[in-house]
Amino acid sequence: MSWWSLPGIAAVVAGGAFGLAMVEALVAGRRPSPRLALRRAGALLGQPVTRPWAVDRWLYHLAPPLLLSSAVLALAMVPWAPGFRGLDFNTGAILFSASLAYVTPAILMAGWSSGQPLSVIGGFRFLALMLAYEMPIVMAVTAAAAPAGSLRPTYIVEVQAAVPMAISQPLAFALFLPAVMAVAFIRPFDLPQADSELEGGAFAHYGGAHAAIVALAQKALILAAAGMTAALFLAGWHGPWLPGWLWMAVKTAGLAGLMLWAGRRLPRLDIAALLSFAWKCAIPGAILAIAWSGLVTLLFYR
Amino acid sequence: MADPGQADALVLPERLPRALAPAVGEARLRLPRHGPVRTMTGPDVGGEPVAEVLGELPAPGGGVRDHRGSQGGDGHEDHDMMAVTGEPSADGLIMESAEAVAGPLAAGVLPTGIALGIELDGDVVCRASVSSALELDADPLSPSANRWAVERGAAGSPQSAELIARRLAAVETERALSHSAWLARFTRLLGWPQATERLEGAIAPLVAAQRRFLEDSDPDGPGDCEELEALLGSLIGSRRLARRTEGLAAVGRRRAHEAGLRGPNARAAGIETDSRLADPAYLALDFAIVTRAAGDARARAELRAEEALASLALARAALQAGALPVDASSEVEGPRGALTGSTAGPDGSPAVLIRGGTPSRRTAEAAVAGLELGRALAAVASFDIAPGRSGP
Numbered sequence: 194m195s196w197w198s199l200p201g202i203a204a205v206v207a208g209g210a211f212g213l214a215m216v217e218a219l220v221a222g223r224r225p226s227p228r229l230a231l232r233r234a235g236a237l238l239g240q241p242v243t244r245p246w247a248v249d250r251w252l253y254h255l256a257p258p259l260l261l262s263s264a265v266l267a268l269a270m271v272p273w274a275p276g277f278r279g280l281d282f283n284t285g286a287i288l289f290s291a292s293l294a295y296v297t298p299a300i301l302m303a304g305w306s307s308g309q310p311l312s313v314i315g316g317f318r319f320l321a322l323m324l325a326y327e328m329p330i331v332m333a334v335t336a337a338a339a340p341a342g343s344l345r346p347t348y349i350v351e352v353q354a355a356v357p358m359a360i361s362q363p364l365a366f367a368l369f370l371p372a373v374m375a376v377a378f379i380r381p382f383d384l385p386q387a388d389s390e391l392e393g394g395a396f397a398h399y400g401g402a403h404a405a406i407v408a409l410a411q412k413a414l415i416l417a418a419a420g421m422t423a424a425l426f427l428a429g430w431h432g433p434w435l436p437g438w439l440w441m442a443v444k445t446a447g448l449a450g451l452m453l454w455a456g457r458r459l460p461r462l463d464i465a466a467l468l469s470f471a472w473k474c475a476i477p478g479a480i481l482a483i484a485w486s487g488l489v490t491l492l493f494y495r
Numbered sequence: 496m497a498d499p500g501q502a503d504a505l506v507l508p509e510r511l512p513r514a515l516a517p518a519v520g521e522a523r524l525r526l527p528r529h530g531p532v533r534t535m536t537g538p539d540v541g542g543e544p545v546a547e548v549l550g551e552l553p554a555p556g557g558g559v560r561d562h563r564g565s566q567g568g569d570g571h572e573d574h575d576m577m578a579v580t581g582e583p584s585a586d587g588l589i590m591e592s593a594e595a596v597a598g599p600l601a602a603g604v605l606p607t608g609i610a611l612g613i614e615l616d617g618d619v620v621c622r623a624s625v626s627s628a629l630e631l632d633a634d635p636l637s638p639s640a641n642r643w644a645v646e647r648g649a650a651g652s653p654q655s656a657e658l659i660a661r662r663l664a665a666v667e668t669e670r671a672l673s674h675s676a677w678l679a680r681f682t683r684l685l686g687w688p689q690a691t692e693r694l695e696g697a698i699a700p701l702v703a704a705q706r707r708f709l710e711d712s713d714p715d716g717p718g719d720c721e722e723l724e725a726l727l728g729s730l731i732g733s734r735r736l737a738r739r740t741e742g743l744a745a746v747g748r749r750r751a752h753e754a755g756l757r758g759p760n761a762r763a764a765g766i767e768t769d770s771r772l773a774d775p776a777y778l779a780l781d782f783a784i785v786t787r788a789a790g791d792a793r794a795r796a797e798l799r800a801e802e803a804l805a806s807l808a809l810a811r812a813a814l815q816a817g818a819l820p821v822d823a824s825s826e827v828e829g830p831r832g833a834l835t836g837s838t839a840g841p842d843g844s845p846a847v848l849i850r851g852g853t854p855s856r857r858t859a860e861a862a863v864a865g866l867e868l869g870r871a872l873a874a875v876a877s878f879d880i881a882p883g884r885s886g887p
Contacts, residue, residue, distance in 0.1 A: 221692075310593035314618045314868060380686060389684045390869045392597075460739050461686025464618075465867055 201277060202269045209268075210412040213449055220453045237408065240401040245307060248398070252306035256299050257399065257406040263295035264413035271420035272346045274430050274438035279346070286334045286344040289421055293330065293376045296414065297323045300378070300385050303407075304395035315394025318464055319378065319385040325471030326372045332479035333369035336362055336486035337425040340494040346421070350429030352494065357428040361489050365482040366426045368475055370448075373418035375467075377411060380456030384464055419448035512542035514628040518599055518610065519548070592616055597872070599628040606636065606680075608882030611875055613868070620871040623863045625856040627882055634881040636673060639665040639708055640829035641836075648825035648836025656818035659776050663819060665708035666827060667810040668717045672701040673830035674759075674803040675723060677879050678730065681796060684876050685739050690730070697723035716814045717807050724807065727800045740792035744862035744874035747790055755854040758832030760878055763798045764790035770828040775820035780812045792877035799879070831855075831881050855880050 215225035270289040272278040304316020338344045341352040359366040375382040386394040423444035430437030599610040608629040614622040643662040679694035700718030751764035765788045771777040785801045787794035855878045863871035
């Protein structure tokens with residue numbers, strides 16, 4: 194980690210969030226408008242920070258920064274290019290999952306602190322979802338790490354120079370992608386906020402800078418999810434003709450666009466069906482993915 | 496906008512029904528401290544001068560309505576967990592219940608004017624109650640059907656064959672609009688933005704057509720509805736829709752009959768009840784009734800989509816025919832059920848009578864007990880409850 198890693202990560206967060214707003218407009222069939230995106234962000238920041246009367250002050254004010262911190266920490270684990278590898282810890286892939294785990298208490302705090310039934314339900318929905326889907330994430334990461342013999346994200350990228358993990362380990366890829374979408378609580382996994390059901394849910398009572406932080410955190414989560422998926426399963430910066438950082442940007446943008454596109458095309462998923470799928474299919478499938486990963490590693494990577 | 500706390504101002508009509516006062520009060524409490532309250536001139540929804548109603552309410556920015564089950568916070572008592580009492584819930588635990596209200600101001604699950612009160616045990620609905628805040632007996636969302644019902648009910652004033660053709664086209668256009676708008680609202684509730692946006696965009700020609708029909712200006716039919724027809728067709732049999740609605744709030748044929756369900760809710764349960772079956776004007780256009788057997792939310796949604804498609808065809812056929820057989824019946828099949836017109840209302844003014852009771856509301860209330868909140872809201876919304884005081 195060098196002295197410019199942190200400013201670089203901050204630049205990725207800001208620039209990535211902006212880029213994601215453009216991708217979102219494209220996916221919705223609208224013309225991307227940088228000016229409109231900046232104006233909306235400015236309008237949100239310009240709104241007063243209002244606090245409902247019956248609220249747990251500490252939890253209410255701590256939840257958005259905690260959410261943003263965990264999102265930025267997850268984003269910091271993503272290796273973007275050979276010369277810009279993020280924090281690049283030896284256990285970076287697992288640290289990525291660990292940093293995502295902090296999203297759960299942040300959303301739970303946001304819902305609980307508001308003191309309203311629908312907000313509390315939003316928080317607890319996310320808790321139930323993450324209890325179920327955190328395991329497939331960790332198992333899929335383990336499956337991707339096995340051929341590399343390391344949990345270091347850059348090593349996992351390097352071992353995919355010939356064949357991406359999405360091809361050699363399709364089950365792990367198929368489980369990882371929807372699971373990280375659920376962590377980023379974007380449609381069709383937007384159960385904690387569920388605007389039409391819970392009237393904003395866990396984040397209903399946030400306005401002004403708080404709402405802006407939550408929006409930024411969600412975009413950072415989407416970016417982290419897409420970036421780490423590209424690194425772990427789509428060979429990261431490897432690719433012909435283009436420089437490595439550009440390949441990573443294209444793959445990340447493509448995955449983020451795919452997530453947003455799926456969110457527009459699919460109705461919100463039912464919480465009971467999601468939990469049932471997680472406990473009955475996703476976790477057993479993730480165990481199978483680890484077994485498959487071991488076999489693939491023995492046959493092709495040793 | 497998810498929360499009144501994000502609003503800049505609260506805009507109210509000049510007169511407000513007292514039944515809406517609690518909801519307006521809550522919205523007012525959650526406004527930012529200096530959020531203004533403004534009144535506007537608009538349709539008369541009954542009630543008393545808003546200043547009188549608001550005079551009894553707390554000032555803006557005063558906080559949120561207290562409810563059972565609140566956690567600790569500024570000025571609130573902490574509930575002792577050991578003091579929780581009550582009936583055990585479905586999983587055997589005695590939980591502290593909470594109450595939530597959807598509507599009547601914000602159109603979401605239900606049209607504006609309808610309030611849905613929910614008693615929650617965790618995220619499971621124990622009890623629900625649907626009530627109307629509007630002092631109206633007719634269906635305010637069906638002006639063309641109301642007008643035709645009153646005209647037909649006017650004794651001694653038979654309509655001309657040409658007028659019947661225009662009124663039929665107007666009512667069928669309104670039915671297609673009502674069902675399509677309901678589908679847009681329903682897909683919004685299901686969190687399906689692509690379907691919602693496409694439906695909302697596609698119904699614009701019908702909105703314009705309905706206005707022309709109501710103004711009696713030269714109507715040229717529903718207009719170009721190719722995109723809407725394609726969307727409605729795609730929703731019938733859609734697996735994405737089925738995944739969220741199949742088996743939800745199923746009302747069998749017998750139960751629908753006992754509850755007195757009418758209109759699309761009854762037809763979705765397999766009951767062939769439709770005023771148009773006995774109307775020679777419709778029979779001249781080869782009208783065929785649409786029914787489903789399952790009686791669940793999927794059946795109700797698909798039936799409305801199919802009826803909307805049929806209504807567009809009927810509207811075009813009626814205008815093409817130009818003249819249709821006259822009938823002595825005073826009944827019109829509105830988008831939500833039969834309406835009977837009369838020129839002998841309580842004060843002698845024209846009135847539209849809706850056959851007694853509110854079967855859809857009572858059925859919806861009974862259907863949601865024990866359902867998870869999201870499924871319960873979808874179940875209630877699937878009945879397309881009219882916002883008036885009474886309705887099918």
